[in-house]
Amino acid sequence: MKNKKNLVSLTNALKQLPSLVGRGWGRGLHFKQAWNLIKQEKLFSSIYIIGTGLSITIVMVLSIVFYIKIANIYPETNRDRMLIVDSGVEKFKNDEGGWWSSSLSLSVIETCFQSLESAEAVTALFGESKENYVQPDGSKEQLPVTVKQVDTKFWTVFPFRFVSGKPFTDADFQSGISVAVVAESLAKRLFGTTEVIGKQISLDFRSFRVCGVVKDASYAMQRTYAQLWIPYTLNPQHKEIFGNGGSLGQMQAYILAPSTSDVERVRQEVIENINRYNQTLGDLEFTVNGQPDRHWQSVFRYWATDTPNFNKILLQYGFVFFILLLIPAVSLSGMTDSRMERRMAEMGVRRAFGAPIHNLMGQIISENFLFTVLGGLIGLLSSYLLILLGRNSVMQLGNTFIDIPPEGTEVVLSPSMLLNLPVFAIALGICFFLNLLSALIPAWQYSHREIIHSLNAKS
Amino acid sequence: MLKSIFTQILNRKRSNSWIVAELSLVFILAWNITDYFFVIGYNYSIPNYRDIRHTWQVNLAEYPDVHPLYRSEENAGKALEANFSRILQTIRNYPDIEAISISERGSEPGSGGYHVRGFYSLNDTSHYENGQAIRLDPQSDFFRVFGYTTNNGKTPVSTSDFDWSNPNGIVIGHSVAKRLFPDGLATGKELTDGNKTQNYVVLGIVDDIKRFDYERTQNTFYLAFRCDSSNLRNVKISIRSKTSIPDASFKEAFKKEMTNSLQIGNFYLKSIVSYGKIATDTKNSFGMTNEIRQRTYLMIFFLLNILLCVMGTFWYRIHTRREETGIRKAMGSTNRNIRNIFLIEGLCLLTIAMLPAMIVEANLVYAGLIETLGRENLDTTYLPDRIFLRFLITNGITWVIMSAVIIAAIWLPARKAAAMPPAEALHYE
Numbered sequence: 001m002k003n004k005k006n007l008v009s010l011t012n013a014l015k016q017l018p019s020l021v022g023r024g025w026g027r028g029l030h031f032k033q034a035w036n037l038i039k040q041e042k043l044f045s046s047i048y049i050i051g052t053g054l055s056i057t058i059v060m061v062l063s064i065v066f067y068i069k070i071a072n073i074y075p076e077t078n079r080d081r082m083l084i085v086d087s088g089v090e091k092f093k094n095d096e097g098g099w100w101s102s103s104l105s106l107s108v109i110e111t112c113f114q115s116l117e118s119a120e121a122v123t124a125l126f127g128e129s130k131e132n133y134v135q136p137d138g139s140k141e142q143l144p145v146t147v148k149q150v151d152t153k154f155w156t157v158f159p160f161r162f163v164s165g166k167p168f169t170d171a172d173f174q175s176g177i178s179v180a181v182v183a184e185s186l187a188k189r190l191f192g193t194t195e196v197i198g199k200q201i202s203l204d205f206r207s208f209r210v211c212g213v214v215k216d217a218s219y220a221m222q223r224t225y226a227q228l229w230i231p232y233t234l235n236p237q238h239k240e241i242f243g244n245g246g247s248l249g250q251m252q253a254y255i256l257a258p259s260t261s262d263v264e265r266v267r268q269e270v271i272e273n274i275n276r277y278n279q280t281l282g283d284l285e286f287t288v289n290g291q292p293d294r295h296w297q298s299v300f301r302y303w304a305t306d307t308p309n310f311n312k313i314l315l316q317y318g319f320v321f322f323i324l325l326l327i328p329a330v331s332l333s334g335m336t337d338s339r340m341e342r343r344m345a346e347m348g349v350r351r352a353f354g355a356p357i358h359n360l361m362g363q364i365i366s367e368n369f370l371f372t373v374l375g376g377l378i379g380l381l382s383s384y385l386l387i388l389l390g391r392n393s394v395m396q397l398g399n400t401f402i403d404i405p406p407e408g409t410e411v412v413l414s415p416s417m418l419l420n421l422p423v424f425a426i427a428l429g430i431c432f433f434l435n436l437l438s439a440l441i442p443a444w445q446y447s448h449r450e451i452i453h454s455l456n457a458k459s
Numbered sequence: 460m461l462k463s464i465f466t467q468i469l470n471r472k473r474s475n476s477w478i479v480a481e482l483s484l485v486f487i488l489a490w491n492i493t494d495y496f497f498v499i500g501y502n503y504s505i506p507n508y509r510d511i512r513h514t515w516q517v518n519l520a521e522y523p524d525v526h527p528l529y530r531s532e533e534n535a536g537k538a539l540e541a542n543f544s545r546i547l548q549t550i551r552n553y554p555d556i557e558a559i560s561i562s563e564r565g566s567e568p569g570s571g572g573y574h575v576r577g578f579y580s581l582n583d584t585s586h587y588e589n590g591q592a593i594r595l596d597p598q599s600d601f602f603r604v605f606g607y608t609t610n611n612g613k614t615p616v617s618t619s620d621f622d623w624s625n626p627n628g629i630v631i632g633h634s635v636a637k638r639l640f641p642d643g644l645a646t647g648k649e650l651t652d653g654n655k656t657q658n659y660v661v662l663g664i665v666d667d668i669k670r671f672d673y674e675r676t677q678n679t680f681y682l683a684f685r686c687d688s689s690n691l692r693n694v695k696i697s698i699r700s701k702t703s704i705p706d707a708s709f710k711e712a713f714k715k716e717m718t719n720s721l722q723i724g725n726f727y728l729k730s731i732v733s734y735g736k737i738a739t740d741t742k743n744s745f746g747m748t749n750e751i752r753q754r755t756y757l758m759i760f761f762l763l764n765i766l767l768c769v770m771g772t773f774w775y776r777i778h779t780r781r782e783e784t785g786i787r788k789a790m791g792s793t794n795r796n797i798r799n800i801f802l803i804e805g806l807c808l809l810t811i812a813m814l815p816a817m818i819v820e821a822n823l824v825y826a827g828l829i830e831t832l833g834r835e836n837l838d839t840t841y842l843p844d845r846i847f848l849r850f851l852i853t854n855g856i857t858w859v860i861m862s863a864v865i866i867a868a869i870w871l872p873a874r875k876a877a878a879m880p881p882a883e884a885l886h887y888e
Contacts, residue, residue, distance in 0.1 A: 044774060051767040058760050133729065140718055142729075178525075205526045205727075327484060327761060331768030334477030338775035341474065396749045404740045445473070 034367035038374075041339075045371065048335050052375025052438075053382060055328030056430055059321060060383035063426045065397045068220050068417050070296045075160045075217045075224050081260045082157065083267055083292035085113065086127065086252035089305060090243045093285050101305045103127040105241045105249030108286070112273040113253045118266045121256045123153040126232040128250055131406065134228075135202040136190055144406035145186065146225060147203065149232035155181075157256045158224050165197040165212035168231055172211070176233040180208040183216045186227040203228060219411040220395045222403065223254075245284040247277075255292060267292055302400045317398075325434055332438035336368060340446040347446055348454025357447045364443035369435050376431040384418055464804050468811075474772060475808060481768050482812030485761045486857060487819050491829075492758045493860065494853040498831040498843045499673050499751070507676075508666030510606025511568050511734040513557075513706065515713075517550060517696040519721070520729040533724035540688045542724030547599075549720050550698060555709055557699040560604040560618075561686050563594035567695045568605055569738030571745060573670065576680060578629075580639040581649035581658060588638050589653075590678025591670065596686045596694070597623035604699045608666045621662040623683050629659040632679035633667045671738075673747060675841060697734070706733060762864050769805060769868035777801060777876040788881035794874075801873040805865040809858065817854060824850065 038045040072079050088108070091099035109124045116122060126149035133142035155167040160181075168179040180201060187196045187210070194213045201208045208230065217225045232238045232251075242248040257266040270292050278286055290307035300313045340347075347360060387394050391411045396402050405411075446454075468475050522529045533542060551559050565572025577589030595601035595618065603617045621630055629650060636645040650659045659682075667676035686694055700709045713731055721728040742748050777784075784797055823829060824846065837844040 044771060047767055047771040047774070051764065051771070054760065054763055054767070058756075131730070140715075204520070204523065205528075206523045207525070323488070324760075327481070327488070327764050330477065330481040330484060331764050331771075334474065334481060334768055335771040335775075337474055337477055338772050342775065342779065393749070393752065396746075397753065399749060400746050402744045402746055402749060404744050 031366075031370060033363075034370040037367065038371075044335070044339065048332065048339075048371050049375045049378065051328055051332055051335070052372050052434065053378035055325060055434060056376050056379025056427065057383045057386065059324050059430050060380055060423075060427055061386055061394065062321070062324070062397065063430075064383060064387055064418060064423055065394055066299075067423055067426070068395065068413070069299050069398075071422065073218075073221065073417060074215070074414075075158045076221050076295075077159055078157060078256055079295040081257045081263055082295050083255040083257065083263065083270065084253070084295060084298045085255070085270070085288055085291045085293070086298070087291075088247055088286055088288045090245050090247050090284055090286050092283055094283070100243035100248055102242050102248045103250050103252055105247055106239055106251050107241075108247040108249075108277070109251055109253045112277050113255055113270065115273065116255065116266065116269055118257070118262060118269050119255050120258045121153045121156040123151055123157045123254045123256075124232070124251045125150055125154065125254065126235060126238055126250055127252045132204055132228075134186075134190070135205060137202075143189075144408065145203070145227040146406055146409070147228045147230060148224070148226035149235055149238070150229050151232060154229070157254050160214040160217070160224075163194050163213045163215055165210070168211050173231045173233055176231060178206060178208045178234060179211045179231065181212040181214055181229040182210055183227045184213055185216050187213045201228070203230075216412065218413060218417075219405055219409055220413065220417070245281050245286060247281075247284075247286040263294065299398075325430070325437060329434055329437035332434075333442055336364075336439055336442040337445075340364070340442050344446065344449065344454045347449070348451050351447075351451045352455060360447035361443045364447065365435065365439050368439035368443075369431075372431045372435040372438075376427055380424075380427045387418065388413065460800070460803070461807075464800065464807055468804065468807060471776070474776065478768065478772055478808050479812045482765065482809055482861070483816045483819075485765050486809075486812055486816035486861060487823075489758060489761050489861060490816065490820055490854060490857040491823070492754045492761075493857045494829065494849070495754060495831060497849070497853050497856065501843055502669070502673050502675050505669065505675055506612060507669040507672060508608045508612050509568060509668050511738065512606075513700045513702055513709075514568075514604055514606075514734040515698050515700060515710070516567065516732045516734060516737060517698060518729045518732065519546065519696070519726045521725045522727065528722070529725055536688055539724065540691070542726060543686075543688075543691045545723050546721055546726060547696070549723070550696065550717070553713065553717065555701050555704050555712070557701055558600045558603040559699075560601040560697045561596035561599040561694050562601050562697065563684060563690075564693050564695055566593040566595065566601075567697055567734070567737070568668070569671070569734055569741050570695075571741040577653045578635075578639070578650040578659070578680065579653075579655065581651050584651070584655070586639045587653075588635050588678050590632070590635060590680060592680045592682055594682050594684045597621075597683045598686075601681075601697075602665065604697050606699075607668075609664060610666075612666060616663075616665055623662070625660055625662075626683060627657065627659045628662040628683060630662050630681035631664055632677075633664055634676055635678045635680065636661075636664045638678075671742065671745075671747070673742075762860070765861060765864050766868045769865050770872065773801065773805070773869050774872045777872045781876070781879070784876050784879065785881050785883075788879075794877040797877040798870075798873040801869050801876070802866055805869045806862055809862055809865055813854070813858060820854070821850070 070079065076082075086103060087101060088104050089099055089101040106124060109122075113119075113122045114124075129147060129149075132145050132147045134145050135142055152167060152170050152173050163184050165181075167181060168177070171177075172179050180203070182196070182201065184194055187194050190196075190201065191199060196210050196213060199210050201210060208228070214229075219225050237250055240249050255266060255270065257263045274286065274288060289305070291301075293301060297308075297310055300310060301308050350360060351357075391413050395411060521534075524531070532538060547559065547561070550556065563574075565574055574592045574594075575589055576592035577587055580586045593601075597618050600618045601607075602620075603615070607616050608614055609616050621628065631639075631645065631650075639645070639650070640648060645661050646663050648661050650661060651657065652659070665681070668679055669675065670677050684690070700706070700713075710731055710733070714728070718728050739748075787797060787800075831843065837846070839845055843849050
């Protein structure tokens with residue numbers, strides 16, 4: 001019976017919590033009290049704040065890493081209206097005779113995707129990249145570089161900023177002319193300037209004319225990062241076909257919808273096209289295992305051969321986040337509990353003079369929030385520090401396989417990847433959640449103690 | 460003393476239940492990580508009887524047909540073969556090299572390549588073993604380059620120690636020999652391949668190798684192939700440099716001196732990479748480095764949480780128990796006695812927390828959620844496969860690690876409390 005009553009008052013208290021916290025903060029009273037508390041008990045407060053900071057650090061590192069992987073960031077600023085198909089499986093309909101899986105053939109991309117009516121643009125990329133070297137003029141030393149083999153629509157789907165020049169033309173692309181768009185950093189390194197349009201670069205002893213210079217993409221932007229972008233028509237393998245049905249090859253497709261609200265429509269059309277394409281295949285069946293993926297889904301797709309259960313994956317990540325917050329929350333609860341124990345007498349007096357329970361709970365929770373926000377600030381700063389220090393490996397968090405960058409590649413993280421509203425909002429949200437998780441139970445317990453026990457407590 | 464400590468723990472049920480909850484949670488997670496590192500660490504301790512120190516991969520490339528130095532007549536048949544063997548000869552003549560090896564792509568150590576083949580013993584086809592098939596050109600010295608041995612690492616071997624005149628000769632790893640020929644003698648016996656169509660004669664046995672340092676030993680078969688114009692673009696050239704020359708200077712000198720002399724036919728020297736780096740890169744790209752790194756960071760995070768939780772709670776606790784401390788001191792307790800009371804209290808809490816944690820862990824093991832235990836055939840000579848023993852050991856290690864953290868957390872506040880003069884401590888009473 002008593003428990004039930006307690007439960008009712010807990011829900012009441014919770015309902016009033018926001019206004020209570022607000023009132024407390026408004027008067028500045030809880031804040032002042034909490035501030036004094038911090039000053040009085042420097043050591044305990046710093047342990048508590050460091051504990052909070054620690055947990056916020058680790059959760060923020062993860063959040064920022066996934067923010068960089070998923071959000072619209074230069075040059076992948078269209079991620080939210082992009083669909084990706086980068087692999088497929090071909091098998092016999094009667095389940096005999098085996099199956100093949102790999103990237104897609106150019107012909108399947110042309111048939112199924114480049115014919116889309118609802119899409120704004122579709123680009124095909126040559127999937128595999130091998131070790132490439134640039135031979136700088138007058139130097140024996142070769143320079144390892146990353147090269148992406150692309151088409152002309154690439155520059156629409158991924159809106160690179162051209163420092164000078166422009167993308168290679170459709171005519172250049174179709175006739176396989178050796179032209180290249182180079183990254184600003186490479187242009188500076190090879191020629192000392194970005195005004196290099198028309199100059200020649202030797203890539204694996206083949207000469208390329210520079211037609212454009214773009215602002216560098218960060219190595220963290222794995223789908224677009226390169227120092228040189230060249231037409232894939234130069235590579236005879238771009239028409240290569242694996243398997244039996246002509247659907248598998250070495251290409252990947254990126255489809256851009258006109259707006260985020262059109263993505264679903266484009267997706268439906270892609271699926272229809274693939275179904276129609278399948279009817280032309282006879283004994284074979286071509287599947288893309290649940291693709292096209294939204295960009296965020298593609299981050300969690302590792303294997304070409306099965307359909308990931310995205311709900312399950314999100315649940316798993318949610319669970320990891322929860323555990324990462326729960327561990328510190330339990331330890332912070334324990335500390336709050338000890339702190340409350342010492343302030344029992346104060347609670348007793350306040351209750352004896354008629355302070356309502358929810359008022360006390362509000363006070364405890366909002367006091368605690370000050371600690372949490374201070375910890376959150378420290379946590380956010382130290383997560384920036386950790387990410388910057390570990391920038392060459394931190395983006396690998398959550399990856400199954402890692403691409404090894406060529407020697408000398410540095411992962412550059414721009415300020416806008418770290419300092420932005422979504423990241424701050426995540427940090428604040430986590431503070432709220434952690435605060436509730438760590439203060440609710442002790443606040444509940446201590447504000448509900450019998451007054452006589454509380455009054456009797458020694459401090 | 461234990462009895463009074465347990466009474467005290469019971470008396471502070473509430474505060475202690477937070478600590479025990481936290482310790483249990485962290486114990487489970489920390490055990491999981493410890494268990495993982497136990498298996499990895501155990502695997503590292505198994506010897507890998509090959510030596511990739513001072514070994515290098517020499518990578519060649521060819522000029523594209525638009526290059527002024529490109530000659531189409533050098534690009535096929537005898538001319539191509541002649542160019543390639545001139546290259547090998549040039550490398551062989553390089554003074555700082557001990558040995559050179561030609562092997563099929565994917566056969567080189569640490570690359571991640573793995574070509575599976577299986578064989579039966581011809582006399583007893585109930586025995587079947589599969590493993591990595593490494594293909595080497597017996598005119599070069601694969602075994603010497605990669606420091607292979609026999610007799611558990613005692614005798615170095617060279618490819619020329621075996622009589623490769625029979626094209627169907629095969630050298631097998633120690634564990635293959637033990638499994639296919641349990642009675643001991645393998646050399647001279649015959650194997651037959653998976654389809655039982657082709658027989659091979661065992662030329663000899665070399666010590667076991669591991670594919671990666673963090674794995675256990677594997678079955679390995681060494682077969683011969685002849686490098687010619689049809690496959691020379693598909694081979695890897697490996698060399699061993701002299702131990703007396705530091706790696707960095709060898710690499711620089713080799714690049715500098717060989718760039719010109721290796722421009723033969725359409726070939727040119729693209730790069731020289733140490734096998735150490737190849738192994739590191741593979742470990743990285745297979746996600747292993749990342750796995751280890753993530754687990755290490757998580758472990759540090761969990762332990763720091765424990766440190767702060769125990770330190771924070773005990774600071775308060777010791778503060779509120781000043782009277783008790785004062786009385787104890789007045790009754791003749793030494794500083795050390797007082798400190799030990801708190802330390803033992805902490806360790807008792809850890810031990811209490813360990814019990815529910817172990818129940819959860821046992822359920823995790825039972826439910827098959829421990830990745831490193833996923834094997835069907837458990838091998839009892841391999842310690843991590845003896846589940847119960849491993850469970851006890853890893854829990855023990857976890858207890859030791861966590862108790863170290865707890866002692867570190869309690870030490871400071873306990874020392875401070877113990878150092879307080881009894882009069883002042885009693886004064887609070």
